[in-house]
Amino acid sequence: MNRRRPTLLAAFTLTAAATLTLSACGGASDSKGKAEADDKVASADTGTRKSPSPSASASAAAERPKIELPSDLTYTFEWAKTGDREKDAVLADREQSIKAVDLAIAHQDPLDKAYLYFYEGEAAAQTQKYIEAYVKAEARTTGAYRYYGEVVDVSDADSASLVYCEDQSKGYDMYLKPKRIDKTAVTRNSYVLYSTRLSKNDKGAWVVGDLTSQRGSAKCQP
Numbered sequence: 001m002n003r004r005r006p007t008l009l010a011a012f013t014l015t016a017a018a019t020l021t022l023s024a025c026g027g028a029s030d031s032k033g034k035a036e037a038d039d040k041v042a043s044a045d046t047g048t049r050k051s052p053s054p055s056a057s058a059s060a061a062a063e064r065p066k067i068e069l070p071s072d073l074t075y076t077f078e079w080a081k082t083g084d085r086e087k088d089a090v091l092a093d094r095e096q097s098i099k100a101v102d103l104a105i106a107h108q109d110p111l112d113k114a115y116l117y118f119y120e121g122e123a124a125a126q127t128q129k130y131i132e133a134y135v136k137a138e139a140r141t142t143g144a145y146r147y148y149g150e151v152v153d154v155s156d157a158d159s160a161s162l163v164y165c166e167d168q169s170k171g172y173d174m175y176l177k178p179k180r181i182d183k184t185a186v187t188r189n190s191y192v193l194y195s196t197r198l199s200k201n202d203k204g205a206w207v208v209g210d211l212t213s214q215r216g217s218a219k220c221q222p
Contacts, residue, residue: 064205065114067099070106072174073141075099078148079164086154090198093118093206094162095147101127102141105134120201123208142181143171149220158200165220166192193217 075098079091097118104112110131119127134140146167154160169190173182197210 063203064093064096065100065117067096067103067114069099069103070140070142072143073102073106074144076144076146078146079150082152084154086157086160087152090152090154090160090162090206091150094164094196094198094208097208098145098147101131104131105140108135108138108140110135117207118205119208120199121209123211137175138177139173139175141171142174145171160198160200160206162194162196162198164194164196165217166194167220167222168192187216188221189216191215191217191220191222193220 075095077091077095079095082088082091097115100112100115100118104110104115110128112131115127115131116124147164148167149163149165151163152160153162167190169186172184174180175182193214195212196208198206199209201207
């Protein structure tokens with residue numbers, strides 16, 4: 001879930017099977033699957049279409065946590081509907097798992113139920129540390145985030161992968177006491193390539209078990 005963090009988390013790095021940076025715009029991480037992801041990721045789509053809402057599919061059949069975020073947080077998912085039920089379910093659940101992390105940060109709760117629904121194992125443990133850093137700093141996320149260039153693959157009934165880009169150029173940290181927004185200049189590191197591995201849990205939801213990133217990826221530049 002994952003973000004541009006110019007000051008607050010400048011050196012904060014998570015590990016989820018491989019090295020993952022969910023932190024500062026100037027940070028970087030070397031992911032074990034980076035080269036593989038670079039070859040697969042699609043070019044950035046500069047359109048403005050919104051992602052489709054989850055339909056009556058296998059994914060939508062499971063009850064999902066209700067995610068209501070502050071009005072100053074917005075997301076644009078430029079993820080086209082594939083027509084494949086399971087692939088579309090993967091995309092829909094990944095949208096929710098991304099938002100769930102920001103919800104936990106907004107709640108200032110490292111054990112918020114919504115994100116724990118969508119993350120498991122090491123990914124859940126490291127995401128908890130990420131949220132804890134915001135709680136300690138009395139800060140949360142704000143601004144606009146854009147997602148594009150998705151490549152989704154469902155290898156079997158319970159396993160999938162998703163590669164995509166995030167535009168963090170308009171996303172920021174907001175300190176709560178006193179309230180102020182930390183804005184920094186946009187650089188190539190404002191664009192991040194992610195590679196995720198997901199599995200279907202016993203409730204029929206696609207949950208994140210492994211997440212790696214490459215900040216400043218050439219594949220994600222505008």
